[in-house]
Amino acid sequence: MEKEYLQTDEKKRMLTDTLALLRLTQSVIQPDDFARVRNTIQQGIDNNHYQRDRFGINPAIHNLATARLLCEKISPDRNMILAILLYSLCKSEYIDENELVGTWGEDIAKLIHGLLKVSTLYSKQAAMESDNFRKLLLTFAEDIRVIIIMIVDRLALMRHINHHPNEKMVHDVAYEANYLYAPLAHRLGLYAIKSELEDLSLKYTNRDTYTDIAHKLNETKTKRDAYINGFIEPLRNKLDTTGIKYEIKGRTKSIYSIWNKIKKQNNDIDHIYDLFAIRIIIDSEPEKEKSDCWMAYSVVTDMYQPNPSRMKDWLSIPKSNGYESLHITVHGPDDRWVEVQIRTRRMDLVAEKGLAAHWKYKGIRSEEGLDTWMNNVRDILETAETGPMELMKNMRMDIYDKEVFVFSPKGDLYKLPYGASVLDFAFHIHTRLGMSCTGGRVNGRNQKLGYKLQSGDTVEINTSSTQVPKLDWLNFTVTSKARNKIRQSVHExxxxxxxxxxxxxxRRFKNRKIDLQEATLMRLIKKTGYKTVTDFYTAVASENIDINNIIAQYEELERRATETVTARSAEEFQLSPTDEQTAEQSDVLVIGNNIKGVNYRMAKCCNPIYGDDVFGFISSEGVIKIHRTDCSNARNIRDKYPYRLINTRWSGKLGEQFGATLRIVGNDDIGIITNITSIINKEKDAQLRSISIESNDGLFQGFLVVGIRDTAQLNDITRKLRTIKGIKDIKRYR
Incomplete structure (x- = not known):
């Protein structure tokens, strides 16, 4: 590379890292790989495409350090190393992403694509402390190896920025490493990386505290090691006499862990009980696990006095996450407290990488699906014989495939179910925003209400003061909040x-001095074709129908009703022929409870009741079946058997009760069925004959069979049932 591109100290470091990388990758790298990469990077430098980053770090130095760390801390992998070295040139657009497959292969192209995709998240200025950002990061990465590269890259950066003059930039990187990358490293079982990230984060955000703890640990290291050995030696001698197989070791906790203890216990380092811990790990048969642990416990407590208040028995009753161990704090030599942990090899394995999922009992939030998935990754990292990264190539990162994560213009991150639209996002932010939403700008482009959001989208909602919710909005909303608010608003x-x-x-009727009769109005509403009273009144308010026409039709119905009553009274006074005689003379069948000599019955397909428009059909058995004129079979009967039809009307003298079936749908609320039955039972001359209800997902639907006199009474009952809170729909069935 050109001399002026590298400073003197950078040249030395580059030579050291290059030689180390060549040594570490001998078994995985191809003969000409590094030569090709070197030529490509040199061309990028010559074309001013391999520039220092915002910290002033040379990308050639940083990427070499990252590749070396990957080999040392995890495992050497050809494709991951080459992706690390080439990524900067792809990000600067010197190397076209579409050319990567042909030049370097599909897998390297896939890794670099994942790194580029994740890098776009940082332009959103999102809050890193959001749990949703971690989920979005995993979704965007698409390949677990991308996450591993990012973790190692962050460790390389953290090592490089010590004493950087821009303290705010250093602080921000340190905070992000502690909140985001250290927990991810822990979940993946990369404990050494996790501890170093945490320690460096504390060093850069609270240098005085870090330095103070580090100095005290360094000052006391020799003394502490001697103390641990002095504590362990007599224990070892005593444990040897028991015949159990064991391993005993002492360890000093990390600076970050010690700092957490100091904060939690509100104490100083000299009074922290578990500055270091002794762990006894027993090789035990399954049936002897507990007895061997208690034997070791007996040896320890016989030798050193325990503190009963700090005894933790997770052996008799394991933690809910499966963790098993005995924790005791004993009074050791020199009047110091020492924590001793006793467990079997199996228990230790579970605690470190299995069911206990170490981060859970450390208080780090987790999710069942992610834990299981990450444990599988950890197993591959730790046990794969053919190279762990090779086995990870085809691992799908679809743990959050049922969710989408989108940004607001300010960088706030929100989680929505998969399939959510711009309108769902508007309601998620605020109900008022959803009610007035007219669309949105997604990634700077105008989109309609129903546009399906994708993870990483930045969404800005457009509104209008004249916008109102519409029922068809339900066709492109998936969140329950949006759907409920839309239904509620439309209903209101x-x-x-x-x-x-x-x-x-x-008011119009009153102005005309017309007495409004509900029964006549119900007949008029039915005649005009409206299914519900609400629909009729809505049409009136919306001026879809002329009130003057309604009044004229109402008066016509009232006039006809009056003439019918008058004519009937005159006929009765003149002793006119009976209804049966009239029917014979005019070929009109009059039906009712006083008709004799006529064999007829109500058709079961439509169940007519008094007041329905009906016609008679002579069946092959000679029985006249009465159908409603709007019966589903009426058209077929008229087309095929016109000669069997008989004009039919109801007798004016009726006393029997008819069965009418109502289909009802509503919210499954407490007491709603009681309200329904109460209304029907209070109705004079009405009877609830049967009720059949099914409930599902907070809604119920079913059928009521009601015994009533006529259609007027049925309409009255239906109207009253609609007033019950929670009833969504009620109509006559067949």
């Missing part, structure tokens, strides 16, 4: 409009 608007329409109609 419909009720307000309906109430306005009712008031408007009543």
């Amino acid at each position: 608007m419909a009720n307000r409009t309906s109430s306005l329409g009712k008031e408007l109609l009543e």
Whole structure:
């Protein structure tokens, strides 16, 4: 490389790292790999595409250090090393991403694509302390090896920025390493990297505390090691006499861990009980595990006096996460407290990498699915004989494939279910924002309400003061909050409009000095084709129908009803022929409870009741079956058997009760069924014959069979049932 590109100290470091990398990668690298990479990097430097980063770090030095760390701390892997060395040139767009496959192969291209994709997250200015950012990071990476490269890269950066003049930049990197990368390293079983990241993070964010603890540890190291050996030696001699096979070791905790203890116990380093810990690991048969542990416990407590208040027995009753161990704090030589942990080899394995999932009992938040997945990755890292990274190539990172993570313009990160739209996001932010949403700008481009969001999108909501929710919004919303608010708003608007329409109609009738009869109005509503009273009143308020026409039709119905009553009274006064005689003379079948000599029955396909428009059909058995004119079979009957039809009307003298079936849908709330039955039972001359209800997902639907006099009574009951809170739909069935 050109002389001016490297400083003197950088040249020395580059030579050291290059020789180390060549030595560490002998078994995995191909003969011409490094020569090709070197030529590519040199060309990038010549074309001003291999520039120092924001810390002033030379990318050639940094990438070599990262590749070396990968080999030393984890495992040498050809594709990961080459991806690390080439990434900077791809990010500066010197190497076109589309050319990578042909030049370096599909797998290296895949790794660099993942690194480039993840790098876009940092342009969002997102809050790193958000759990959602970690999830989005894992989603974007697509390949677990990308996450491993990022963790190692962060350790290389943390080692490099000590005493950098820009303290804020250093502080931000240190905070991110502690919150994001150290927990990820821990989940992956990269304990040495995790501890170093935490220690360096403390060093850069609280240097005085770090230095103070480090100095005290260094000052007392020789003395501490001697103390540990002096504590262990008599224990070892005593344990040897028991016949159990064991391993005993002492360890000093990391600076970051000690600092956490100091904060938690509100004490200084000289009074921390477990500045170091002794661990006794027993090789025991499964059936003798507990007895061997208690034997070791007996030896320790016979030799050193225990502190009962600090005894933790997770052997008799393991933790809910599976952790098993005996923890005791004993009074050791020189009047010092020492923590001793006793467990079997199996228990130690579980505690370190299995069920206990070490981060859980350390208080780090986790999720079941991620824990299981990460444990599998750790097993590969620790046990693979053919090279762990080789086995990871095809591992899918789809642990969050049922969620999407999107940014607000300010960089706030939000989690939504997969398939969520711009409208879902608006309601997620605030109900008022959703109600007035007209669309959004996604990654700077205008999108419609129903645009399906993807992880990493930046979404800005567009609103209008004139916008109102519509029922068809339910077609492109998936979150329960959005769907519930839309339904609620549409229902409330419909009720307000309906109430306005009712008031408007009543006021017009009053102005005309017309007495409004509900029964006549119900017949008019049915005649005009509206399914519900609410729909009718909404049409009135929306001026979809002319009130003057409604009044005219209402008066016509009232006039006809009056004429019918008058005519019937005159006929009765003149002793006119009976209904049966009239039917014979006019070829009209009159049906009712006083009709004799006519063999007829109500058709079961439509169950007509008094007041329905009906017709008669002579069946092959000679029985006249009465159908409603809107029966689903009516058209077929009229087309095929017109000669069997009989004009039919109801007798004016009726006393029997008819069965009508209602289909009802509503929210499955406590007491709603009681309210339904109460309304029907209070109705004069009405009877609830049967009820069949099914409940699912917070909703119920079912059928009511009601015994009633006529259609007017049925309409009245239906109207009253609709007033029950929670009823969504009710209509006559067949």
